[in-house]
Amino acid sequence: GAGVSQSPSNKVTEKGKDVELRCDPISGHTALYWYRQSLGQGLEFLIYFQGNSAPDKSGLPSDRFSAERTGGSVSTLTIQRTQQEDSAVYLCASSLLGGITDTQYFGPGTRLTVL
């Protein structure tokens, strides 16, 4: 497809389990971003990739959160030992060159529920 895709669309897990969330950016987009949307915190930045490198990881809330990007394309966000406060919608976005004013195109998100 032409847009950003994310999988799964919904994920229910038990507290303490690890989860992996996947993002497929728009083909040719060099920059990729992860955000989290929750009722209590609103929309928060997590991490930004330029190519396969992550120059800005400042938004990752704890060392349980990690992300990687391979081949300058697909990215995976991993949450280890999930906690109930990790429940949120995880949004991925991509932009063509990662410029400051580049439009970020968002995927539909993955809704994570931690029981």
Add this chain to the structure above:
Amino acid sequence: AQSVTQLGSHVSVSEGALVLLRCNYSSSVPPYLFWYVQYPNQGLQLLLKYTSAATLVKGINGFEAEFKKSETSFHLTKPSAHMSDAAEYFCAVVISSGSARQLTFGSGTQLTVLP
């Protein structure tokens, strides 16, 4: 640090009436400002962005916004609301210096359009 404040978490207008959604920014350096819309169970879609080229910015779906430095505002307007405009709207800022690329979002305004 830069931030945006959206006044009014919920706004209701009648179909055909003026839509005004407020956004004020705080930034020590010239900001770049964005308005995104989110329809239920979907990702965010860019409505318009201010990149210093022109203070009055026209976007999709008949929306526009004016950057007013003296008021530190970037309010979103539409002359005549349509039922399909019902959604949540987010104002966001990116600082214009440094390596940061992430969007910092306001808390969002839920727009209801009454028939």
